[in-house]
Amino acid sequence: xxxxxxxxxxxxxxxxxxxxxxxxxxxxxxxxxxxxxxxxxxxxxxxxxxxxxxxxxxxxxxxxxxxxxxxxxxxxxxxxxxxxxxxxxxxxxxxxxxxxxxxxxxxxxxxxxxxxxxxxxxxxxxxxxxxxxxxxxxxxxxxxxxxxxxxxxxxxxxxxxxxxxxxxxxxxxxxxxxxxxxxxxxxxxxxxxxxxxxxxxxxxxxxxxxxxxxxxxxxxxxxxxxxxxxxxxxxxxxxxxxxxxxxxxxxxxxxxxxxxxxxxxxxxxxxxxxxxxxxxxxxxxxxxxxxxxxxxxxxxxxxxxxxxxxxxxxxxxxxxxxxxxxxxxxxxxxxxxxxxxxxxxxxxxxxxxxxxxxxxxxxxxxxxxxxxxxxxxxxxxxxxxxxxxxxxxxxxxxxxxxxxxxxxxxxxxxxxxxxxxxxxxxxxxxxxxxxxxxxxxxxxxxxxxxxxxxxxxxxxxxxxxxxxxxxxxxxxxxxxxxxxxxxxxxxxxxxxxxxxxxxxxxxxxxxxxxxxxxxxxxxxxxxxxxxxxxxxxxxxxxxxxxxxxxxxxxxxxxxxxxxxxxxxxxxxxxx
Numbered sequence: 076x077x078x079x080x081x082x083x084x085x086x087x088x089x090x091x092x093x094x095x096x097x098x099x100x101x102x103x104x105x106x107x108x109x110x111x112x113x114x115x116x117x118x119x120x121x122x123x124x125x126x127x128x129x130x131x132x133x134x135x136x137x138x139x140x141x142x143x144x145x146x147x148x149x150x151x152x153x154x155x156x157x158x159x160x161x162x163x164x165x166x167x168x169x170x171x172x173x174x175x176x177x178x179x180x181x182x183x184x185x186x187x188x189x190x191x192x193x194x195x196x197x198x199x200x201x202x203x204x205x206x207x208x209x210x211x212x213x214x215x216x217x218x219x220x221x222x223x224x225x226x227x228x229x230x231x232x233x234x235x236x237x238x239x240x241x242x243x244x245x246x247x248x249x250x251x252x253x254x255x256x257x258x259x260x261x262x263x264x265x266x267x268x269x270x271x272x273x274x275x276x277x278x279x280x281x282x283x284x285x286x287x288x289x290x291x292x293x294x295x296x297x298x299x300x301x302x303x304x305x306x307x308x309x310x311x312x313x314x315x316x317x318x319x320x321x322x323x324x325x326x327x328x329x330x331x332x333x334x335x336x337x338x339x340x341x342x343x344x345x346x347x348x349x350x351x352x353x354x355x356x357x358x359x360x361x362x363x364x365x366x367x368x369x370x371x372x373x374x375x376x377x378x379x380x381x382x383x384x385x386x387x388x389x390x391x392x393x394x395x396x397x398x399x400x401x402x403x404x405x406x407x408x409x410x411x412x413x414x415x416x417x418x419x420x421x422x423x424x425x426x427x428x429x430x431x432x433x434x435x436x437x438x439x440x441x442x443x444x445x446x447x448x449x450x451x452x453x454x455x456x457x458x459x460x461x462x463x464x465x466x467x468x469x470x471x472x473x474x475x476x477x478x479x480x481x482x483x484x485x486x487x488x489x490x491x492x493x494x495x496x497x498x499x500x501x502x503x504x505x506x507x508x509x510x511x512x513x514x515x516x517x518x519x520x521x522x523x524x525x526x527x528x529x530x531x532x533x534x535x536x537x538x539x540x541x542x543x544x545x546x547x548x549x550x551x552x553x554x555x556x557x558x559x560x561x562x563x564x565x566x567x568x569x570x571x572x573x574x575x576x577x578x579x580x581x582x583x584x585x586x587x588x589x590x591x592x593x594x595x596x597x598x599x600x601x602x603x604x605x606x607x608x609x610x611x612x613x614x615x616x617x618x619x620x621x622x623x624x625x626x627x628x629x630x631x632x633x634x635x636x637x638x639x640x641x642x643x644x645x646x647x648x649x650x
Contacts, residue, residue, distance in 0.1 A: 116140045129153070130173070137162050144168065151175035151199070157183025164191040171195075175220070176202040186210050200224070201244065208233045216240050222270070223247040228254035236262035243269050246291060250274040260284045271295070272315065279304045279316075289313040293341070299325035306333045313339040317362065321345040328352045342366070343386070350375045357381060364388040364412065373401040380406050388414035388433075399423035413437070421446045421458075428452055435459040435483070441467040444474075451475045459504070460486035470494040484508070485528070492517035499523060506530040506554070512538040519546050526552040530575065534558040544568045555579070556599065563588040570594060577601045577625070586611040589618055596620050602628035609633065 115121035116138035119129040125146040129138050134153040139162065141148065146168055155177040169192050179200065188209065189195065195213045201222040208221055208229040216237050226248040234243055240263045250271065259282070260266060266284040270291040279292060279300045285307040297319040305311070311334050321342065331337065332353040339360045342351070347366040354361070356378040368390040376382075382405050390396075393416070402408065403424050410431040413422070418437040425432070429450045439461040447453065453476050463484065473479065474495050481502040484493070489508040496503070498520045510532035518524075524547055534555065544550070550568040557578035562585070567574070571592045582604040588611075589595060595618050605626060615621055615638050626633040 114140050114142055125168075141166060146194075147171040149173045150177065153177050155179055155183075158185070158188050160185045160188055163188055167191050167193060169195050171197040173197075173199045174203065175199045179203040179205065181206045184209060189213055196239070212237070214238070218242045220244040221248070225249055226254075227251070229256070229259055231256055231258050231261065234260055234263055234266075238262065239265060241265055241267050245274070246270040246272040248274050250276065252276055252278060252280060255280050257282050267310075283308060285309070287311050288336075291315045292319070294318045296320055297325075298322065300327070300330045302327050302329065305330060309333060309335050312336050315341045316345070317341045318344040321347060323348050323351075326351050331355055354379060360384045360386075362386045363390070364414075366390055368392065368396070370396050371398070371401045373398070373404060376402065377404045379404065383407060383409040384412075385410070386412040387416065388412045390416050392416040392418060394419045397422045402426060423449070425450050431455040431457075433457045434461070435486075437461050439463060442469060442472040444469040444471040447472060448475050452478050454478050455481045457481075457483040458487070459483045463487040463489060465489050465491040465493070468493050473497055496521060502526045504528045506532070508532055510534055512540070513543045514540045515542040515545060518543060522546055522548045525549050528552075528554040529558070530554045530556040532558050534560065536560050536562060536564050539564055542566075565591070567592050572620075573597045575599045577603070577628075579603050581605065582609060584610040584614050586613045588614050593617055594620055597623040599623075599625045600629075600633075601625045605629040605633050606631045607633060610635065612636070 127145045128149045130149045131152040151173045196217040199220045201220045205224040210230045211232045217239050222244045267288040272291040273294040276295040281304050287308050293315045334355045337355045341362040343362045343364040364386045405426050408426040412433045415436040476497050479497045483504040485504045486507045506528045547568045552573040554575040556575040560579040577599045624635045
């Protein structure tokens with residue numbers, strides 16, 4: 076009976092419970108014991124109990140109702156202008172705070188904004204409107220990104236006294252040396268990455284962390300490295316100083332001498348007239364391109380036996396700036412870039428283990444029988460856009476290059492294919508020469524050649540000797556564009572997959588034009604002299620793999636019907 080009386084109010088209709096009754100401690104019959112849903116700011120997502128994601132919502136006001144348990148808060152890509160201290164101070168457990176790409180100014184960031192975030196490890200405030208850095212960031216910080224703001228000044232406790240700090244990004248700001256205090260990183264001796272590129276520094280700041288491994292100082296106004304500025308950075312592996320105003324007088328003989336772990340040094344786009352002295356023997360990459368170097372002194376390279384890549388493009392070496400044997404001490408050199416230096420011949424006595432020699436846009440006029448004999452291991456040779464004529468290329472010039480895979484002779488004055496090409500070639504570029512004839516002999520034995528570019532020459536079909544393509548059994552890409560061909564050359568290689576014939580004088584494509592190329596996938600015939608009826612209907616019937624035919628730019632629109640796709644084998648059915 077008593078049970079019936081207790082159940083009666085639940086069964087009879089009546090008014091809703093009074094305000095506050097929903098919080099009564101009496102459980103309803105049949106009610107689930109699951110916990111209530113956790114709070115999450117409106118429009119945001121909370122995939123985990125410790126994560127709040129409010130990114131990309133065009134928020135103008137800092138969201139409320141953020142759980143105190145939040146450890147990761149994402150607010151990037153909004154329109155926030157300020158951070159309210161009372162809201163941040165509640166979130167003492169935050170480890171990651173992402174404010175990337177907002178409109179936050181220094182006025183909208185209170186000095187005490189982060190003092191309660193004692194567990195914060197990652198802060199991202201890049202792409203905002205900060206004019207000065209926060210005066211205080213938590214001691215627990217590991218990564219700080221303030222890039223792409225308008226910062227002119229940082230303070231001693233912005234990055235100082237942070238024993239766990241490892242990465243600081245300050246690039247694309249307006250920092251001068253006056254805005255960087257001498258003790259900016261005092262007590263932060265775990266920093267391995269520091270980016271100060273694209274600022275207004277006029278010299279390398281002193282007192283940088285001794286723990287640094289990567290230092291970015293490119294795109295500044297640096298004209299000197301003060302003596303001792305890099306004397307403590309013995310762990311430094313990568314140093315970027317390109318696009319500055321460095322001259323020889325701005326570097327001391329000991330500038331780099333203490334960097335015993337340095338592997339990558341970029342000094343390109345400066346005003347150096349000589350290779351710097353005192354380079355560390357650990358260097359693997361040395362970038363000196365686009366300076367004013369007129370002379371390479373062998374003594375300054377003598378200790379660099381581990382150097383793999385030397386980039387000297389766009390300097391002023393001329394005919395005498397690279398003496399014979401100047402690079403011989405570089406026994407481990409893999410790649411040498413000498414693009415655009417006014418050289419009149421291939422440098423002599425190069426390191427024997429050299430694998431890539433890049434010499435385009437110079438003034439090389441001759442290639443003798445022994446000019447490349449010292450580098451038998453070359454895999455890539457680029458002599459494009461020099462002044463080589465066929466009569467000045469010795470028939471044995473390439474004889475010892477048995478490992479050569481890529482040869483670029485584009486933009487010279489060749490009228491004939493060079494003789495004695497290595498059988499190891501995979502790529503041969505001869506575009507923009509003055510070739511008038513092709514004979515089979517120079518291409519004999521090139522059974523590994525996969526790509527041949529003969530564009531922008533003066534070739535006619537009648538000047539291509541019978542059997543020219545016979546031994547090119549591996550050729551997949553053939554570029555004969557912008558020549559004087561009047562029809563598709565016959566007997567093209569069977570392995571051909573891509574054929575460029577645009578910009579010729581082709582007016583007819585017969586039914587047998589592609590009988591020898593059953594693997595063709597792409598055919599380019601644009602800008603020829605084709606009309607509606609110029610292509611025989613059966614021309615493409617034997618090309619089951621053909622997927623691209625470009626006939627645009629002809630006198631009349633040409634309708635091309637691709638062959639049907641080869642039928643797939645039916646899958647075996649299971650039992």
